[in-house]
Amino acid sequence: MAESKYFYGLGRRKSATARARLYKGKGAITINDKPAAEYLADNKTLLAEVTDPLALVGKQKDFDIKVKVSGGGHAGQVDAIKLAISKALTTAFSDLRPTLKKAELLKRDPREKERKKYGLRSARKREQFSKR
Secondary structure (H helix, E strand, C coil), rough: CCCCCCEEEEHHHHCCCEEEEEEEEECCCCCCCCHHHCCCCCCHHHHHHCCHHHHCCCCCCEEEEEEEEEEHHHHHHHHHHHHHHHHHHHHHCCHHHHHHHHHHCCCCCCCCCCCCCCCCCCCCCCCCCCHH
């Protein structure tokens, strides 16, 4: 493979994990060996959301991005991809860190699915209370 130098970033959201590599290029985005438009064909807003970190710093056409993502649904995967790309950009250009931090693109969303407790129907749902 001729492409040897890249910048790496890891992003997570709920149960989704994304590993992004930024190569010098023309702006092509590949997710799990498919073009991003094909991978996220059902939702155009998610496709636009993937490029948010690059659009913020004005580097959409400077990098080719290859992403491996697993787990979760498309929305969780897109949030994980955004975080991974943002982290990769900060390793490439440390001066972009304040800009990305101010836009809150370097924060991991800590919300997770709450586990089901025994004796209950779900995490918090109970049987209906009967007074008599």
